[in-house]
Amino acid sequence: MILLKKSGFKAITKSPMVDRINDIAWQAHQGSVAAIIQVLNDKLTKSGVRIRAVFADGVLQLLCEAPQEEQLEQSSLVEQIQRILESIAPRNIRRIKINSRIVREQQLLWLTELERDDQLLWTQEITLAQPNVLKRLIKDIQEAQAEIGQTNLPDYSPLNNKIKQKKVSPVKLRSAFALCLLLSLGWIFYSQFGEQLKNLVQFDNKNSLATANTNEKESGVLSNSFNTGAANDSDDSFAAAVRLANQASAAGKVAKNSTQWLELAAMWQRASDLMKVVPPDHSRYQEAKIRTQLYKKYSEAAQKEADKSQ
Numbered sequence: 001m002i003l004l005k006k007s008g009f010k011a012i013t014k015s016p017m018v019d020r021i022n023d024i025a026w027q028a029h030q031g032s033v034a035a036i037i038q039v040l041n042d043k044l045t046k047s048g049v050r051i052r053a054v055f056a057d058g059v060l061q062l063l064c065e066a067p068q069e070e071q072l073e074q075s076s077l078v079e080q081i082q083r084i085l086e087s088i089a090p091r092n093i094r095r096i097k098i099n100s101r102i103v104r105e106q107q108l109l110w111l112t113e114l115e116r117d118d119q120l121l122w123t124q125e126i127t128l129a130q131p132n133v134l135k136r137l138i139k140d141i142q143e144a145q146a147e148i149g150q151t152n153l154p155d156y157s158p159l160n161n162k163i164k165q166k167k168v169s170p171v172k173l174r175s176a177f178a179l180c181l182l183l184s185l186g187w188i189f190y191s192q193f194g195e196q197l198k199n200l201v202q203f204d205n206k207n208s209l210a211t212a213n214t215n216e217k218e219s220g221v222l223s224n225s226f227n228t229g230a231a232n233d234s235d236d237s238f239a240a241a242v243r244l245a246n247q248a249s250a251a252g253k254v255a256k257n258s259t260q261w262l263e264l265a266a267m268w269q270r271a272s273d274l275m276k277v278v279p280p281d282h283s284r285y286q287e288a289k290i291r292t293q294l295y296k297k298y299s300e301a302a303q304k305e306a307d308k309s310q
Contacts, residue, residue, distance in 0.1 A: 003150050031091040033060070047071060050103065054111050059095045059125075061111055065103040072100040074122050086128050097125045238288055241274035245295060252302070261306035268299035 015098060027035035040051040040062075043193050048071045052063040062081065066072050078098055100121045248267040255264050272295035278288035 014058075025088070028088045029094055034249060036060070036085070036088065036090060036093075039088060040081065040084060044080065047077075047080075049077065055093065056111065058095050060090075060093050062098045063111075064098060064100040066100075067103055069102065069137060072121055074100070074124065075152065078126065079123055081126070082126050090130075094128045094130070095125065096128065097123065099123050149274060237274045238282060238284055239276045241271045241278075241288075241295070244271040244274065245291070247296070255302075255305070256309075258306045258309040261302050261309060265299045265302035265306060268295050270304055272296040272299060 024035050024038050028039045033053050037051055037053045047066075048068075049064050049066045052065070054061050064072060064077060064081075077100070081096070081098060085093075100123075101119050102121070115305065128159065147249070175212075244267060248264055248271060251267065252264055255261050272292050273289045275292040275295060278285055
């Protein structure tokens with residue numbers, strides 16, 4: 001049925017609750033004892049078994065009745081009932097007590113009669129398997145969507161279209177509100193902590209300047225050591241090389257950056273070169289040859305450290 005509303009068309013859909021009233025399986029899943037009885041009786045019609053049920057003290061009491069005892073064979077009947085109930089997965093019902101007897105006339109208080117009835121064929125209590133949580137959640141979501149879902153035709157009313165065009169998009173409103181809120185928070189933060197941030201930046205700048213000055217001083221020590229060694233080249237080359245090596249050894253303890261390691265490598269190389277020019281008639285000529293190779297290795301090691309620091 002279609003109604004004309006404000007010059008637009010809108011479909012009237014059937015309420016989902018009307019369908020739920022007639023959906024016995026859904027009612028049984030929700031835990032309705034009457035619906036569970038109807039489902040069980042429908043499934044067991046061919047076997048000639050009639051089911052009665054009542055939920056008491058957290059247990060679903062079932063009474064199975066049939067004209068003949070053969071129709072109430074325990075193992076097969078219990079298996080059928082358990083399979084049916086687990087397919088229904090009734091809410092908040094897990095413990096089931098199954099009672100059986102030969103059919104009798106209608107008794108309104110049959111549960112009370114069972115407590116003192118000596119004609120029961122057998123009694124067995126079962127526990128339904130817990131349904132898969134994920135599947136149950138998906139099923140509940142689908143059922144909820146089915147309940148609230150409605151199919152409406154679009155409203156083609158010119159008046160409504162004009163009103164919709166004048167409306168501001170909710171997304172734009174939320175974006176504008178979020179921007180204003182962000183600006184407000186930024187202003188509050190700056191007013192509270194602005195001075196502290198300035199002081200912190202100034203403190204960091206001072207520390208950086210002090211570190212730079214320290215590095216310059218250390219580089220100056222290395223340069224002075226190198227220059228001192230070079231100035232003494234005119235003296236005995238062996239003694240000059242030893243002095244330069246001692247200075248390089250001391251400077252190596254404070255070298256940190258690439259520039260300092262390069263200067264240190266040059267000092268060791270200079271010491272090696274001085275040892276190399278020691279004349280053969282020098283009293284320590286053989287030692288000078290050994291030191292030449294040793295200082296060269298030290299120079300290469302310092303060069304590697306410089307490469308690592310870059």
